[in-house]
Amino acid sequence: MDAQLIAFTGVAAGMVAMPGADFTVVVRNALVSRRAGVACALGVAGGLLLHTALAVAGVAAVLAAVPALFRTLQLLGGAYVLYLGVRTLDGLRRQRDREHPAVSGGTLSGEDVAGGPGDGSRPLRQGFVTNALNPKAPITFLSLLPQFVPAGSPAMPRTLVLALIVVAVALVWFPAVALLVDRLGRWLRRPRAARAVEAVTGSALTVLGLVLLLEPLRA
Template identity: 65%
Template sequence: MDAHLIAFCGVAAGMVVMPGADFAVVVRNALGSRRTGVATGVGIAGGLLVHTALAVAGLAAVLVAVPTLFRTVQLLGGAYLLFLGSRAVVAAVRRGRSGAADGAAGGDQDPGRGVVRGLRQGFLTNALNPKAPVLFLSLLPQFVPAGQPAVPRTLLLSAIVVAMALIWFPGVALLVDGLGTWLRRPAAASWVRGVSGGMLVALGAVLLTGVRP
């Protein structure tokens, strides 16, 4: 039995399911439609694939070594989260006042556009988090047993993280959609949009004002 692998699965599961920007944007988009929510989850997994690939290649170390680059990515990520969050909060206030229930992103009259938007927002929300590649760079080597080749092992660990994300985030979207009868009521929808938007704004502000680890 591979104790290192079992331990990593537990750590990775905790990282993936921990509520944060990824979770908030999935819930927000899933209120619009199931397809958009699931696509957002797939986009997040794509962002994680980028982070883990950077860690395996050692490129994440560049973010640590070049403060300006790290700060640039941090500012981009923070600004994007603020943009998404502020839109959600404004929409929640407007819909709450009008009492009209609509999609979390303004409705998906065109399912194809909703899927593309979900993929894009999920990917950018995750990919523009500069702390993620640094985290994976420091985490993955801890679960490579002595004497084993590092690259194949870290590739396996990376695949586990991405697979967990592909299960968890689309699953969250399906759960939100399954509760849609209640969540899409005007009052509940406005509350969920406001909370998820507030989370995105807060996380964006942390990235904009955060210091380099």
């Protein structure tokens, strides 16, 4: 691996590990079960794969050139993240009203987050949609990837390698987060801890959703 690829790997790791909606939704699902957390993590990685593919194909340039389309995608992404946050807080309120923990002494329920026993599609979909509806990602990649293409080198093969590095980092980081949360699950799913974590993740998603919604409206 040459120096530029090593440097890009570090930059990609920093971008992927940066706390945000992806991290929060993975933690939220991991509190339900290891399977839900890992499925959500794979969904996030799938969203990153979509973004990097778009960047390599140059589609991200269209988003940059058409502000209305970019703002529409921002609004859709913000609305979805806000929906997840409000749903989390509403689930916490309903759990408190019932005073009946649904998951191993905690307050998160598999039905609310993962879609019920054996249903791995909902957390996978949540992870994918949360990441895929972030229109800033493909533009970020479009502006970042060319900086790591050596002068005179074929652009397409190099950008494909860079895109695969991003996806590989995501495939390591987000499942690791899910497994760590699951490992700490016995403590995190205690009624008081579970309510606190759910309140924090729900509030974080709600705030992130509002920020994403307000940003294009103020532009």
